[in-house]
Amino acid sequence: MKLKTLIVIVISGAALPAFAQTTSTPRVDQRQANQERRIEQGVKSGQLTTKEAARLEKGQARVQKMENKASADGKVTKKERAKIEHAQDQQSRKIAREKHDKQHK
Numbered sequence: 001m002k003l004k005t006l007i008v009i010v011i012s013g014a015a016l017p018a019f020a021q022t023t024s025t026p027r028v029d030q031r032q033a034n035q036e037r038r039i040e041q042g043v044k045s046g047q048l049t050t051k052e053a054a055r056l057e058k059g060q061a062r063v064q065k066m067e068n069k070a071s072a073d074g075k076v077t078k079k080e081r082a083k084i085e086h087a088q089d090q091q092s093r094k095i096a097r098e099k100h101d102k103q104h105k
Contacts, residue, residue, distance in 0.1 A: 024076050028067055031088050035060060038095050047099040056095055063087045 039056050042048035048056070066087055070080035 024071055024074075025067060025081065025084070028081070028084055028088070031085075032060065032064060032067075035088070035091055035095060038099070042095070042099045046104050049103055052098045052103065056091070056098060059091050059094060063091055 039048065039053055039060070043050070043053045063084065066084050067076075070076045070084060076084075
């Protein structure tokens with residue numbers, strides 16, 4: 001009976017770092033998803049041209065690459081998170097600017 005308990009504890013302990021790693025940036029992930037949706041909606045509504053959308057998608061990919069690099073070691077520091085959030089702020093402004101300019105499909 002004790003052996004089973006020990007095995008369960010060891011397996012649970014091993015799973016915790018993996019779980020923590022996948023949820024280390026939920027706020028960043030949610031914001032990325034929201035910005036992707038904004039771009040898609042802009043294309044559907046005609047507020048964004050395909051060229052504008054491609055440029056914005058490239059910016060989103062750059063932010064995603066920053067996040068992947070920051071979480072590669074399993075821990076995203078406050079400094080790394082602040083840098084990613086700053087890049088997301090810039091992307092958000094670019095999306096808004098492009099969606100509200102005078103260019104249409």
